[in-house]
Amino acid sequence: MPTIAVGGASGKIGGATLSALLAHNLVPASSIIALTSSRPGSSTFDALAAKAPGLRVRHADFEDAASFEKALEGVDRFFLVSTPHVELDFDRRVEVEDGSGKWEWQEVPDGQGRERHHRVAIDAAARAGVSRIYYTSLAFAFDRAAKRGKHASKAGVMRAHLRTEAYLARQRAAGVFGSATAVREGLYAESWPLYLGEFAADGGGRDAERTEVPIAGDGTACWTAIADLGVANALVLAAPGGEFDDRTFYLSTRAGNTNGGGNAKTVSEIGALVGKARGKEIKVKVVGRAEHERYYVEERGLDAAAVRWWVGTYEALEEGECEVDDGTLEGLLGRVGMKPTRVEEVIGKMVKRV
Ligand SMILES: NC(=O)c1ccc[n+]([C@@H]2O[C@H](COP(=O)([O-])OP(=O)(O)OC[C@H]3O[C@@H](n4cnc5c(N)ncnc54)[C@H](OP(=O)(O)O)[C@@H]3O)[C@@H](O)[C@H]2O)c1
Numbered sequence: 001m002p003t004i005a006v007g008g009a010s011g012k013i014g015g016a017t018l019s020a021l022l023a024h025n026l027v028p029a030s031s032i033i034a035l036t037s038s039r040p041g042s043s044t045f046d047a048l049a050a051k052a053p054g055l056r057v058r059h060a061d062f063e064d065a066a067s068f069e070k071a072l073e074g075v076d077r078f079f080l081v082s083t084p085h086v087e088l089d090f091d092r093r094v095e096v097e098d099g100s101g102k103w104e105w106q107e108v109p110d111g112q113g114r115e116r117h118h119r120v121a122i123d124a125a126a127r128a129g130v131s132r133i134y135y136t137s138l139a140f141a142f143d144r145a146a147k148r149g150k151h152a153s154k155a156g157v158m159r160a161h162l163r164t165e166a167y168l169a170r171q172r173a174a175g176v177f178g179s180a181t182a183v184r185e186g187l188y189a190e191s192w193p194l195y196l197g198e199f200a201a202d203g204g205g206r207d208a209e210r211t212e213v214p215i216a217g218d219g220t221a222c223w224t225a226i227a228d229l230g231v232a233n234a235l236v237l238a239a240p241g242g243e244f245d246d247r248t249f250y251l252s253t254r255a256g257n258t259n260g261g262g263n264a265k266t267v268s269e270i271g272a273l274v275g276k277a278r279g280k281e282i283k284v285k286v287v288g289r290a291e292h293e294r295y296y297v298e299e300r301g302l303d304a305a306a307v308r309w310w311v312g313t314y315e316a317l318e319e320g321e322c323e324v325d326d327g328t329l330e331g332l333l334g335r336v337g338m339k340p341t342r343v344e345e346v347i348g349k350m351v352k353r354v
Helices: 012-023 043-049 065-071 114-127 156-173 189-195 226-238 267-278 287-300 304-318 328-335 343-350
Strands: 005-008 033-036 056-059 077-080 093-094 103-106 133-136 179-185 210-215 220-222 248-251 265-268 281-287
Touching: 005 012, 005 226, 012 226, 033 043, 043 056, 056 065, 065 114, 077 114, 077 226, 114 133, 114 156, 133 156, 133 226, 156 179, 156 304, 179 226, 189 267, 189 343, 210 287, 226 248, 226 328, 248 328, 265 267, 267 281, 267 343, 281 343, 287 304
Parallel strands: 005 033, 005 077, 033 056, 077 133, 133 179, 179 248, 210 281
Antiparallel strands: 093 103, 220 265
16 A cells, blocks of 8 residues: 655645545554644644544645655655745846846746755655655646647746646656656636635625726636646645656536536636625626736735736736646546535535625
């Protein structure tokens, strides 16, 4: 029985994966190691340990390579959940070197964005002797975008993932791991508030009166419930050796085509669903990149670097980067008698009527 380490085990995707490994009895709890940057004795650490008798919990912090190496001792399969520290990716404001006092935006060099955290974990896994590594990438850069080249995505959120995939591929080619798998996780159905101009998650509250959402561009994504991703990841991790080795695939599907487009929906369509669920219409207005940046920074007070990082997401959507139709998710869920959760169901649970 392989020993499996689950990164980000206290978080959404790592937590859903850990829960699914346990709930579906895919491996005994004693074969699982849950990783957290929290310390023994903290509430997060104790809550993880309480999830199942026999489950081991270990401290591993992306800022401390030694902690990762120690945590991965004796591990055969490592599920590397990407770091949530997105601020590492933001372009930096730097002064132009002409003495004019002007400044410009500068892209974070390869190795210094979020991929820095991932490299720490990958290198530690190599030193610890992990044989199979699975990385949670993201479901952008599909199809048309992929044809532009493997590093091509218009989405700032995808840059660190592509850099990490490339680093992992280099390590694999150098024989560091027995296999390296990139799981391009579908866009969370639960993350619609982010795509809908940071809308209040319950569709009410501070946004109860909001009826118009400007966005830089629109396009289709195949929205995927986090719990479904957890089950699929767990099945991938527990699968007999070989099945998912050295593959790059998407956990994202249009599934349910007969049902009004299934989970393939534009941001405007998501806006309409949220409007219906809360009982007050939301109009999504495509305004282009410059107006999007101006609106969210000047009128809604968001951080300029964060908005700049996020805005390319809409251009990527427009290009069809997230129109992913990969049968892997449906196939995996089918193994445990499940079907992809409908995005309407996820929205319905999150939104309150106003
Ligand atoms: N597919 C999508 O649509 C989508 C949507 C949102 C985010 N994501 C990406 O998915 C990844 C995981 O996100 P999530 O949704 O599971 O987020 P989350 O719920 O915020 O979980 C993040 C996890 O990272 C761990 N963590 C934080 N700082 C750490 C550190 N210094 N060292 C090691 N672990 C650390 C946290 O655990 P401890 O505090 O216990 O260490 C937590 O378990 C992120 O890269 C995020 O950008 C994907």
